[in-house]
Amino acid sequence: MIHIAICNNNMNTATYLYQYLKAKNRQTQNVQFDIALYHSIADLMHDISLGDTFHIVFLDTEMSGRAVPKQCKSLVRSNTETIPT
DSSP states (O other): OEEEEEEOSOHHHHHHHHHHHHHHHHHOSSOOEEEEEESSHHHHHHHHHTTOOOSEEEEOTTOSOTTHHHHHHHHHHTOTTOOOO
């Protein structure tokens, strides 16, 4: 199981990415995707603070708010297995 988070405040973009990943998942035979949708980084960070973990995070880089870069650093630091690119 691959745990994926999509964090985007644009509902159309988030839904498109979700549907795309679901379609790709139907094409795979041996790996399943567990996809969580978030419309704010605060909600994503809240769930991570409660213990949720993700293998892949799709994060909208144009979300409003000055705290987003700081929260992104926190996201990477909260999981020692995360490899920033």
